[in-house]
Amino acid sequence: xxxxxxxxxxxxxxxxxxxxxxxxxxxxxxxxxxxxxxxxxxxxxxxxxxxxxxxxxxxxxxxxxxxxxxxxxxxxxxxxxxxxxxxxxxxxxxxxxxxxxxxxxxxxxxxxxxxxxxxxxxxxxxxxxxxxxxxxxxxxxxxxxxxxxxxxxxxxxxxxxxxxxxxxxxxxxx
Amino acid sequence: xxxxxxxxxxxxxxxxxxxxxxxxxxxxxxxxxxxxxxxxxxxxxxxxxxxxxxxxxxxxxxxxxxxxxxxxxxxxxxxxxxxxxxxxxxxxxxxxxxxxxxxxxxxxx
Numbered sequence: 001x002x003x004x005x006x007x008x009x010x011x012x013x014x015x016x017x018x019x020x021x022x023x024x025x026x027x028x029x030x031x032x033x034x035x036x037x038x039x040x041x042x043x044x045x046x047x048x049x050x051x052x053x054x055x056x057x058x059x060x061x062x063x064x065x066x067x068x069x070x071x072x073x074x075x076x077x078x079x080x081x082x083x084x085x086x087x088x089x090x091x092x093x094x095x096x097x098x099x100x101x102x103x104x105x106x107x108x109x110x111x112x113x114x115x116x117x118x119x120x121x122x123x124x125x126x127x128x129x130x131x132x133x134x135x136x137x138x139x140x141x142x143x144x145x146x147x148x149x150x151x152x153x154x155x156x157x158x159x160x161x162x163x164x165x166x167x168x169x170x171x172x173x174x
Numbered sequence: 175x176x177x178x179x180x181x182x183x184x185x186x187x188x189x190x191x192x193x194x195x196x197x198x199x200x201x202x203x204x205x206x207x208x209x210x211x212x213x214x215x216x217x218x219x220x221x222x223x224x225x226x227x228x229x230x231x232x233x234x235x236x237x238x239x240x241x242x243x244x245x246x247x248x249x250x251x252x253x254x255x256x257x258x259x260x261x262x263x264x265x266x267x268x269x270x271x272x273x274x275x276x277x278x279x280x281x282x283x
Contacts, residue, residue: 053233059267060232071227077219078247081190082235088193096193100223107225171235 003062010066011056015168018048022165036138039146040125042161043112046072049164053079056172069115073106079164083171101148102157108145176242179208183215186241187277196223198252200277203269214244216269220255230258232266 001009025041050070055062080099088095114124122129128137148154177185187200203216214234232248248266250258257263259271 054231068229071225071231073225074227074231074249075233077249078233081186081247082245085189086240092192099193103223
């Protein structure tokens with residue numbers, strides 16, 4: 001397989017897995033389980049989604065893109081600029097607030113990845129961590145920074161994720 | 175009438191300054207083959223509201239009705255941009271600040 005064939009093949013695989021993770025997230029969100037489980041899936045959706053968009057269209061080496069972390073919070077602004085701009089004509093203020101809120105949530109969701117900055121921010125959705133002399137399991141932790149997700153205004157963020165999953169084929173380069 | 179590529183890039187930058195209060199500047203990267211139809215508008219955006227990731231992640235999108243050009247956008251923090259300027263942080267392949275157009279934040283935006 002050449003690099004030109006591998007890049008779109010990986011992109012398709014990452015978006016397929018992100019969509020499947022999204023379905024799992026929706027099931028877990030409704031289940032009577034600790035919040036860490038659905039947040040773990042949401043974090044995986046966001047990371048794979050950003051990776052799929054990066055992979056399909058850039059000139060960067062495929063293996064580097066597959067192996068490195070892709071920042072979902074950096075993806076948000078690009079997606080608004082390139083895809084959603086037309087839908088917010090005359091609604092600059094609302095859009096500005098939505099971007100701000102989405103960035104904040106994206107940042108909190110990125111922190112859920114266990115591999116990311118464990119020293120500064122050990123809380124994650126997957127593995128236990130130590131804080132102030134106690135060892136804490138994700139299933140016993142409230143993830144209050146992400147309680148925002150349950151508020152009605154933040155549903156827009158989840159719609160944004162859903163939209164980016166749905167629109168992948170139409171808004172990326174052929 | 176559809177905008178030219180230059181007009182589209184300027185309009186996009188102006189629009190983005192309007193919705194992003196911490197966007198400090200937009201740099202349009204120009205390629206040697208900038209006039210080729212498939213060559214995207216390439217924007218490097220320096221935004222104080224984004225998160226440092228230690229690399230420059232470019233996301234590319236297909237043309238749309240209002241923006242009839244492919245577009246590639248990468249967002250970095252002001253600190254990451256300083257590292258780019260010092261050649262400590264590499265830009266995406268084919269991007270260079272040497273051949274670029276700067277859009278500083280308008281005073282009123």
